Amino acid sequence: MSFHELGLSAELLRAVEALGYTQPTPIQQQAIPAVLAGHDVLAGAQTGTGKTAAFVLPTLQRLNQNPTGKRAPRALVLTPTRELAAQIGEDVQNLGRHLPLKHTVIFGGVGINPQIDRLRRGIDLLVATPGRLLDHAGQKTVDLSQVEVLVLDEADRMLDMGFIHDIKRVLALLPKQRQNLLFSATYSDDIRRLADGLLRDPVQVEVARRNTAAETVEQRIYPVDKPRKRELLSHLIHNGGWEQVLVFTRTKHGANRLAEQLDRDGLTAAAIHGNKSQGARTRALEGFKNGNVRVLVATDIAARGIDIDRLPHVVNYELPNVAEDYVHRIGRTGRAGAQGAAVSLVCAEEHSLLTGIQRLLKRELPRETLPGFEPSETAATAPPPQRQKPSSRRSRGLGGAPGRRSGARNRRA
Structure with missing residues (x-):
């Protein structure tokens, strides 16, 4: 047609x-x-x-x-x-x-x-x-x-x-x-x-199955100790020659800190989140689109509206608290039929979050342990997804669960 x-x-x-x-x-x-x-x-x-x-x-x-x-x-x-x-x-x-x-x-x-x-x-x-x-x-x-x-x-x-x-x-x-x-x-x-x-x-x-991740996105899990996540991320970007990477953190403070650390690692990075002025957010996004910023570190809310046709790499530096948000995050890549890669750095404390994501996706995500970054803690290996209906905080009412993203903080978007 x-x-x-x-x-x-x-x-x-x-x-x-x-x-x-x-x-x-x-x-x-x-x-x-x-x-x-x-x-x-x-x-x-x-x-x-x-x-x-x-x-x-x-x-x-x-x-x-x-x-x-x-x-x-x-x-x-x-x-x-x-x-x-x-x-x-x-x-x-x-x-x-x-x-x-x-x-x-x-x-x-x-x-x-x-x-x-x-x-x-x-x-x-x-x-x-x-x-x-x-x-x-x-x-x-x-x-x-x-x-x-x-x-x-x-x-x-x-x-x-x-x-x-x-x-x-x-x-x-x-x-x-x-x-x-x-x-x-x-x-x-x-x-x-x-x-x-x-x-x-x-x-x-x-046009897509309910709550499914894009089929054009290659997904992979890297188990790693929490203190070594930033080091592993820098290693993946440098050694993989990744030139445009969108990285997700859970908090605004975490986004700022990670962007500063990556800059010290020799990677041009910028953070984008709700506490940034609109001008700063616009400059960071434009720098990312035109290649002046190699790594854009974002919170879930700030990343909405990032529209880049061929964004090659998305990294979950921290898994989201809500499984459905994983689908939103990795949907930033693999757009309009293009191939994309979504990498998640998972520590032992995120075991239950990974379980919820795999249950939503109804499959186990492939994982790879990189030599030199083997986790010393109990490995973050969630069991295969079960077939029961996933629980969702969204069933608690139209406003979502109290206390996570309050309307008072975000209402004046």
Whole structure:
């Protein structure tokens, strides 16, 4: 199938061709016609499957075909993080370059006045994080009464970050008659409940098995003592000639410390997390994309929105506390059919976390012990995955478990 067969306008096809895309991905093939037909959509797609274009292209076409002259936004895209909001805004700019539509992106961590100025000039499509959108709504600097299309992107992540109450507040400001599109990489029970309350007779699209890791990603476990993780990571990067590596830590402080240590090892590294200013986060990400930064150390939340087509290596320096986050992390590589590698450095204390990940994946991950880095502790070797249903903190309520990622910390993304 070609993009010409999806019913897209000549202007959008020109933009797609200029970006070098010739064939739509599976999520685009299924979602674009459904959105153009006016259906609500529930889409399950891993990152890197082309899901942003799957909702941006048909939404732009619908707005362009039915101009109203209204100065208020007619399409709203809600997304969990600043980086992802900025990436979607860039995609809207590229895909809509030949259309007379205006858009803007609003998120926290930057001044609100320039955003107010852009909103007052009038826009057709708005990309926003929930917290900053509610700031504008409270100041009456945005009018959501004309929204025709609502997109919730990475809805599972928004629930993880405690945004459910903010989402409900936003929904209360929107017209009842509208098209709703919900995109999520994983389908937890909470996502199902959110979809049931939001979507009307939706077309369901799923291009990957539930909660599965990309098949194009080679996964490997390296057992190692916790104090030697940084040394092993440097060894892998140097000896493997890895030129672009995304490394995940659990904490912001850990990300800073590891980036500084890797710099001392002769590897250009930068950290990206929620305590960094937006300018610092943008500079680190740009340096990583253009090759000036070899290793980008990130927390889970900050890494959302990192969109690099051929990122070759992802490293779990520390395993995530929640098994589903492992799928999100390694989905940064192996995108759009490209091959990628995901390496996890696992110490004895992470035995139970590895067990949970393998249970979710329903398979045992291959492991390799490097000479010179043999763990002296009881090896971090989790048993083969069992076939029982995995437990999930997401079953505890729409806001997720209290105490891990509180909405109070992350709400003003």
